[in-house]
Amino acid sequence: MLSVENLSVARGGMPVLSGVSFTLAAGEALVLRGPNGIGKTTLLRTLAGLQPPLSGRIEMAEGAGAYASHADGIKAQLTVAENLAFWAEVHGGKLTDAVFEAFELTELRDRLAGTLSAGQKRRTGLARLGVVGRPVLFLDEPTVSLDRFSVRMFATFLRDTHLAGGGCAVIATHIDLGLEAPELDLTPYAAAWDAGGGADEAFL
Numbered sequence: 598m599l600s601v602e603n604l605s606v607a608r609g610g611m612p613v614l615s616g617v618s619f620t621l622a623a624g625e626a627l628v629l630r631g632p633n634g635i636g637k638t639t640l641l642r643t644l645a646g647l648q649p650p651l652s653g654r655i656e657m658a659e660g661a662g663a664y665a666s667h668a669d670g671i672k673a674q675l676t677v678a679e680n681l682a683f684w685a686e687v688h689g690g691k692l693t694d695a696v697f698e699a700f701e702l703t704e705l706r707d708r709l710a711g712t713l714s715a716g717q718k719r720r721t722g723l724a725r726l727g728v729v730g731r732p733v734l735f736l737d738e739p740t741v742s743l744d745r746f747s748v749r750m751f752a753t754f755l756r757d758t759h760l761a762g763g764g765c766a767v768i769a770t771h772i773d774l775g776l777e778a779p780e781l782d783l784t785p786y787a788a789a790w791d792a793g794g795g796a797d798e799a800f801l
């Protein structure tokens with residue numbers, strides 16, 4: 598479903614990671630690990646096609662991927678239901694009651710998104726993944742702002758709906774989602790110029 602071979606990625610023109618390879622079949626997830634600044638976001642953005650790789654190969658069916666970044670990407674002036682309906686329409690997906698239930702949004706469906714709490718906005722942003730109908734998910738710290746209950750809810754969606762339904766996912770996360778997915782520590786793949794790096798941005 599997703600095959601990555603000898604991939605090198607860059608950020609701001611500088612190589613960040615090199616020689617990353619893995620494959621994912623239907624129903625499988627991979628958790629990316631590594632210290633701040635190692636290149637998890639850069640790798641996910643490259644896999645999702647938002648930036649070109651430096652070298653290497655990414656094989657995935659055309660239009661199969663969906664990327665969820667730290668940003669929720671929701672429109673404040675639309676209701677929760679209108680936001681989800683918009684995404685469903687744009688991606689040719691389906692908005693069902695099950696999506697509202699899976700993300701605990703049933704009671705909030707008619708609320709203006711701009712009036713939601715940070716965690717509720719996050720749940721709305723993540724519910725997008727339930728309507729776009731894309732089989733390959735690239736998730737960048739999906740549980741930021743979520744309380745423990747919501748983290749479990751999201752893990753349940755991933756495991757019981759997305760993966761059980763034949764999808765796959767690459768996830769950068771610092772917390773345990775309880776998915777029993779293999780982990781890929783990116784530390785050994787730091788590009789040569791930054792070897793031993795992976796250092797976070799300095800306070801300048």
Ligand SMILES: Nc1ncnc2c1ncn2[C@@H]1O[C@H](COP(=O)(O)OP(=O)(O)OP(=O)(O)O)[C@@H](O)[C@H]1O
Pocket residue numbers: 608609610613631632633634635636637638639640796797798
């Ligand atoms: N716009 C940019 N221009 C130049 N360098 C950048 C830019 N954005 C990020 N970087 C650098 O690229 C490297 C990889 O960043 P990236 O965001 O991919 O790391 P990360 O593993 O996702 O980090 P974190 O765990 O902190 O989210 C870091 O050294 C970072 O400072």
